[in-house]
Amino acid sequence: MTTPFRRVVDTVEWMTAVVTMSVELELGWGVHDLDEHADHLTEDGREERRFLRRLLDVCDETGVAMTFDVVDHLLLTACDGHHDGPYPEGWFDADPGTDVAVDPLFYAPDVVEAIRDRPTEHELCTHSFSHTPLETVDAAAVSADLERGQQLEADVLGQRSRSFVPPRHRPPPSDVLVDRGIDVVRIAIMNQADNPVRRAGQLLFGPPPMRDPEWIDGVLWTYCSTHPNLTAPSLPSGQRPAGRPLGWLPTGLAQRLHLQYLERATLRAIENDEHLHLWCHLYDLSNERQMAPVSEYLQTLARLREQGRVEVCTMDELPDRYPAAVESSAPPGE
Ligand SMILES: [Zn+2]
Numbered sequence: 001m002t003t004p005f006r007r008v009v010d011t012v013e014w015m016t017a018v019v020t021m022s023v024e025l026e027l028g029w030g031v032h033d034l035d036e037h038a039d040h041l042t043e044d045g046r047e048e049r050r051f052l053r054r055l056l057d058v059c060d061e062t063g064v065a066m067t068f069d070v071v072d073h074l075l076l077t078a079c080d081g082h083h084d085g086p087y088p089e090g091w092f093d094a095d096p097g098t099d100v101a102v103d104p105l106f107y108a109p110d111v112v113e114a115i116r117d118r119p120t121e122h123e124l125c126t127h128s129f130s131h132t133p134l135e136t137v138d139a140a141a142v143s144a145d146l147e148r149g150q151q152l153e154a155d156v157l158g159q160r161s162r163s164f165v166p167p168r169h170r171p172p173p174s175d176v177l178v179d180r181g182i183d184v185v186r187i188a189i190m191n192q193a194d195n196p197v198r199r200a201g202q203l204l205f206g207p208p209p210m211r212d213p214e215w216i217d218g219v220l221w222t223y224c225s226t227h228p229n230l231t232a233p234s235l236p237s238g239q240r241p242a243g244r245p246l247g248w249l250p251t252g253l254a255q256r257l258h259l260q261y262l263e264r265a266t267l268r269a270i271e272n273d274e275h276l277h278l279w280c281h282l283y284d285l286s287n288e289r290q291m292a293p294v295s296e297y298l299q300t301l302a303r304l305r306e307q308g309r310v311e312v313c314t315m316d317e318l319p320d321r322y323p324a325a326v327e328s329s330a331p332p333g334e
Pocket residue numbers: 073079080081082083095097
């Protein structure tokens with residue numbers, strides 16, 4: 001796949017972009033309250049596991065690390081289907097109360113191990129324990145759910161997350177983040193055009209919204225788009241065909257356009273010395289068509305990093321890259 005990017009890239013004065021990529025790993029917990037049929041997933045999670053391995057292979061080849069946002073229930077090997085609340089009425093009705101052999105979409109410690117086994121130092125970040133939407137519960141429940149996830153991480157992985165990706169982009173209360181030891185949180189910038197033609201243009205060509213991370217009440221907030229954009233909206237999302245009106249594009253064209261979207265966004269971030277945060281769900285990229293532009297883009301990133309034009313940072317590396325302003329303790333005038 002050749003794009004105009006390669007020609008442009010050598011002719012401009014450059015700053016340095018910081019690129020972060022986060023991948024939501026939720027399997028059966030993602031939308032069980034919205035979509036009973038879950039046609040975006042394979043029934044046994046086999047393809048999602050296979051494409052995760054493919055992604056991890058490319059990451060190892062290129063040395064590019066990612067943040068994986070894990071619904072912590074997946075760390076369990078088995079459970080009885082009951083978890084003390086408060087949770088929204090019926091939230092755990094979807095919990096099969098079995099084990100990883102019977103329901104590999106609801107238990108997936110093997111998936112987390114597969115990420116940890118790799119030489120590339122990926123980050124595991126909490127995506128909550130239960131994927132309960134924050135707007136349906138109070139702050140104490142958000143805190144308890146995060147704590148349950150992090151305790152499980154401490155037991156199973158020997159460490160707690162420093163970063164949090166809240167389910168469905170809902171901003172969490174800052175004091176809860178501080179109490180739970182969260183340093184970095186990912187939030188979406190609401191920038192969708194209401195006009196469907198302009199929206200289609202946004203999704204196909206970009207640019208995605210970019211905003212440098214900022215410290216708010218002791219936590220670093222990093223910003224992404226509302227729509228998954230590491231993967232292409234014009235290609236099938238996992239097992240589900242691409243929606244109208246973008247799904248009519250021929251595969252090759254959709255792939256080229258998406259690689260251009262990613263490369264142009266990176267170019268813009270380099271020119272403006274900005275932070276670009278791309279994201280998707282694991283299921284989004286779990287098909288051959290999505291995998292091709294993502295792989296190619298990681299090669300591009302590796303090349304740009306070698307040239308000193310891009311830094312790739314996982315979410316937990318962002319506080320060092322964007323340190324909080326240190327206030328001088330000396331009184332003015334001294
Ligand atoms: Zn359970």
